[in-house]
Amino acid sequence: VDEGAFALADTVEQWLPGVVSGNGNDGSRITVADLLRQTSGLNDYDETLPWVLARTAAAFRSERFHVYSAEDLVAAAMAKPPQWLPDPAQPTDERRWGYSNTNYLLAGMVVERATGRPWAEEVHNRIIEPLALRDTMVLSGSAHLPRPHATGYTQFPDSADLVDTTVFTSLPDAPIVSTTRDVGTFFRALFDGQLLSPGRLAEMTTTVPTPDEEPPGSRYGMGIGWRPAPGCPDGIWSHGGTLPGFNSEAAVTADGSRAATVVAMTWRPGTEQQEQQDGAVAAVVDAALCG
Numbered sequence: 001v002d003e004g005a006f007a008l009a010d011t012v013e014q015w016l017p018g019v020v021s022g023n024g025n026d027g028s029r030i031t032v033a034d035l036l037r038q039t040s041g042l043n044d045y046d047e048t049l050p051w052v053l054a055r056t057a058a059a060f061r062s063e064r065f066h067v068y069s070a071e072d073l074v075a076a077a078m079a080k081p082p083q084w085l086p087d088p089a090q091p092t093d094e095r096r097w098g099y100s101n102t103n104y105l106l107a108g109m110v111v112e113r114a115t116g117r118p119w120a121e122e123v124h125n126r127i128i129e130p131l132a133l134r135d136t137m138v139l140s141g142s143a144h145l146p147r148p149h150a151t152g153y154t155q156f157p158d159s160a161d162l163v164d165t166t167v168f169t170s171l172p173d174a175p176i177v178s179t180t181r182d183v184g185t186f187f188r189a190l191f192d193g194q195l196l197s198p199g200r201l202a203e204m205t206t207t208v209p210t211p212d213e214e215p216p217g218s219r220y221g222m223g224i225g226w227r228p229a230p231g232c233p234d235g236i237w238s239h240g241g242t243l244p245g246f247n248s249e250a251a252v253t254a255d256g257s258r259a260a261t262v263v264a265m266t267w268r269p270g271t272e273q274q275e276q277q278d279g280a281v282a283a284v285v286d287a288a289l290c291g
Helices: 032-037 050-054 057-063 070-077 102-115 119-128 180-191 198-204 272-290
Strands: 225-229 232-243 246-252 259-264
Touching (some): 032 102, 050 057, 070 102, 102 119, 180 246, 180 259, 225 272, 232 272
Antiparallel strands (some): 225 232, 232 246, 246 259
C-alpha cells in the first residue's frame, strides 16, 4: 500500500475479476480492507473440507495428502451465500465481523496479481530475510515437516485415542513453518516499526468488535486481534492458529517491547478439555507479557 501497488479501498473484483461471485457473493462489494479485517461476510472454505465435516481419524487420513489450490478453496467457499455484503458506501469501515480463512487466500491472490510474484516470495523478501528468521520457511505443499520438529496429536470426536496428525498437507494460507523464537521476533518487529510505516500500523490496529470471542471486549484489526489482559492497561495484540495437532497463540505488547509465543501439541476439537487448554495457553501468554 505504501508503494502504491494497491489501496485498501480497492475491491476484490478490481484485482480478481469474477473470482468472488455466484450465490449472492459479490467481489465488487468487498475491499482489501474487508479481507484483512475479516469483515467481508464470506464463508470459510474450512467448513467444506471432507475431513473437517466428518471429524474422524479415517477421514483425516484419507485427506492428509490431498493438495488444494487457493482457487479450489475459494470456489468451495462461493458455493454458499455470503453471511452479509459489506456496505459499498463505507469501503474500509464495515463493522460486521466473522472470521473466515477464505479472506487470507484472497489477500494472497491480490498480492500475487499486484506484484506479479508468488505471495511466498513476497513474504520471504519482505519479512523472513530482513528479520533473519532462520528457522522460518514455506513448505510449498509438502505434508512433511523439516526435522527436528514437534509432534502433534488430535483426539477426534469419534474416539478417545490420540492420533498422530503431524504429517498433513498444509492448506494454501498456512504452509509457513516456524519456531516460537522466530514468531516472537516477527511480532515485535510488527509493532516496533521495523516492518510497517506509522500510517499502515495505525490502519492495521484500527479494530472492530468481535462478538462471542473470548475474552469479552476482544476486537480485531487487519490480520491481528486485540484483547484485554490483566496487568496490561493497554491490552495485548495477538493471534492464534490451529491445524490438526497444533494450537498456537502469539502476542505482543503495543510498543513491541515484549512478545510471547506458546504452542500446544494436542487438539481436542469441540471439547471442554480444549477450552481449558486454550484458557491455560492464554494465561501463560498474559503472565509472560503482563506479569
